[in-house]
Amino acid sequence: MKQFFIFVKKEFYHIFRDTWTMIILLLLPILLLVLFGYALSTEVRNTEVAVLDHSKDAATERIISLLDMSDYFDVIYFLDSPEEIHQIFSDESPGLVIVFSEDFYDNIVHTGEAAIQLLLDGTDPNTAVNISNYATTIIMGYQQELLEIFSAPFQIKITPRFLYNPEMRSSYNFVPGVMGMILMLVCAMMTSVSIAREKETGTMEILLVSPMKPLMIIFSKVVPYFFLSCINLVTILLLAVFLLDVPIVGSLVTLIVISLIYIFVSLALGLLISSVASTQIVALLISGMALMMPVMYLSGMMFPIENMPVFLQFVSNLIPATWYISAAKKIMIKGLGFSSIIRETIVLSIMAVVLISISFKKFKIRLE
């Protein structure tokens, strides 16, 4: 029995004396709890709203201001014609476009029926349904208000339409997310582990003491993973289209181009990690902690970015996957053209150039 306790005591010593273990055991749960409880949620707040108001009367004004006053919505855009609807989804990605029929108030008073159409971005069905529900609740609130003044029965008919994903398939949302994750995984993690392995087994020493230019060594590491990523990309797309029925509505060429830029970014990240990691385990951990986790939680893949506190939104913008997933969704699901992803393309290109430059600079021609 005494022996049992002494072993337990020993185990405590091991834990307390290893700073990394302590951090993981004690800080990580706190971090995750704060993250999930506070920062990440599937609720929707501050959804941007675009309004197409054919009536522009007291009723519509009231509904619009109720929406704007609520935490969930920010009424920002005012459209003039139905043709602008597609454009606004392409340019600004509002969560909701609300369309009021003509003679809205008059219809309520005289025919007892007025119509509102809710147009939602169906790429992420869960979020879209939530938005639709919140909007409906607020509109019903107005209806209630009116009933207290107005005794005759009437009904506001609300029709939600989910664009881009009429069947409300969750796969539409997660496929671009998975693409972002897998390409990052293969490129960054595998590249960094491979270089770290050479350092760990000592073969890097021999390679350095040879006529081979160090840059060539790096290049040779990167090339196979580049090809593997391309194969992965093709595989995922094939499976998505044929097995999961996820469409590629937009241009395949554009999708591939933006994917290639993203692959370069990920490879550069892998190189950067390998220059600081001396063993495979460290490379793996850094890739996991610093890459995978942010991609999963902060890239918009699972949790809407709009809901995150400003600080996390800022962090999210630093993650390459965020931009890639956003671009991939626009092209694949919304069928939008290159013009809609100009911002993403520029950001990813800058990231690629900056990261590649840093990792080349950091690559050591000597052992330390």
Add this chain to the structure above:
Amino acid sequence: MNKIIQVQNLYRTYGKVQALSNISFDVEEGEIFGIIGPDGAGKTTLFRILTTLLLADSGSAFVDNCDVVKKYRDIRKRVGYMPGKFSLYQDLSVEENLQFFATVFNTTIEENYHLVRDIYVQLEPFKKRKAGALSGGMKQKLALCCALIHKPRVLFLDEPTTGVDPVSRKEFWEMLGKLKTEGISILVSTPYMDEAGRCDRIALIQNGAFLKIETPDKIKKDFALPLCAVHGKSMFALLKDLREFDGIYSCFPFGDTHHVAFKDESVSIEELRSYLEKKGHDDLILNTIGAGIEDCFMNLADGEVSL
């Protein structure tokens, strides 16, 4: 004779540890030069500086007339390096490893095959086997082939015999002897004192400093004190009693005998024998012996005489 390696006043620290302290020496072309010393003495650090993998804090070093700092690219083309742990690609076969290194050095296996033939024939039956599945001795031989395949001017072998069985160790040194005839200079480090005798010249190193640089024979001749080997029935008690004897400078166990160094010529073996017999020791065998490399090392190093 051309000096293929020239080192002057090399210093290098790692944090608080002085890894190398005022190291200076030369290696002649075609020599086998041994760096003999225990773990942590600084051998690997020295090798890494000479193969351009590390920078020294101060001092200079030239390999084949190239400065290790400025002309590292030239040096990297002309040397063969075998670091400790025989770094090989574990998941590539014997053949693939050799092929890879030959190509990296812009040559082919055939071009310099004569250099590695004697060693490679022992590996040939296993040429398709993955390097990770080889025994220690085989890995060592493969690593040597890979370091030689481009006919380097200098071979740097960092502890090539550590962790390898005695039979392979002996064969390895025979191979090195043959390489010498090809005009390849060899700088080799080892913790095994008995291997020192196989080198043309050796440097004894401890705690980052050279204790002595000389041919093995001269080091042994330079051992100033009279040395005697003592064997008795009870070795432990013998050790204690020997250390208490007045005329003794040092006494160390050396396997089945204890090596006793007298303070000077005035102390005689007979004196020692009668002292020990009075202490009750039986079956005593005392012989005057010449010093071995290990005796010299113990004498030159800071050894504590404990117990």
Add this chain to the structure above:
Amino acid sequence: MSVVQTEQLTKKFGHFTAVDHISFEVGKGEIFGFLGANGAGKTTAMRMLCGLSKPTSGKGIVSGYDIHKDTEKIKRNIGYMSQKFSLYEDLTVRENIRLYAGIYGIKEKEIAPGTDLLLEELGFLKEKNTLVKSLPLGWKQKLSFSVAIFHNPGIVFLDEPTGGVDPSTRRQFWELIYKAADQGITVFVTTHYMDEAEYCNRVSIMVDGRIEALDSPANLRKNYECDSMDGVFHQLARKAKRQAD
């Protein structure tokens, strides 16, 4: 009285016979060297004697206990030190001693004074609260050995204990072994440093799972007409069919 006694001890792994009917005896206070090339079977044999592995056939008695039936009693009555020193790097010197003392069931009140005594003898009483990982290699080795015999076992098994240390540290280590043997602890050591074989009273050399030679180093050198154990080993190893490749 023999501390170790084996008779036709054998261990097979499937069709492969790692240890092939070995028989030998080791006396009390003897320093016994168990030599052989890698793959010759010495580690397997030693594991059986330590109660870590069940023999396929044959008999063996260690410290009076049967290696088939009383493996737990054997484990409690022997000391063991392996190549990697078996000390916890992130525990202090004192904590390590306390841990192992506790494992071997030494009485609580005897541990602290015993610890101090041991550290004083080794000459590192000052390092009592130093983490083992900051100790130099040679010190770790000596500490490891002392911890292995802390509970005064009848026999201590040393599995390739020295390696890479400088000559003087290695000697200090062997002096500790001499001292232990002098106090009546039998020392069973495996090594592939042939020069260390010379420190032993008797030496056995295993080739292909069998004991090919067993005698004092002096006699072996005479019989094989070599001036070193290295030479003796070389001759015997040449016959080995089992290439460790």
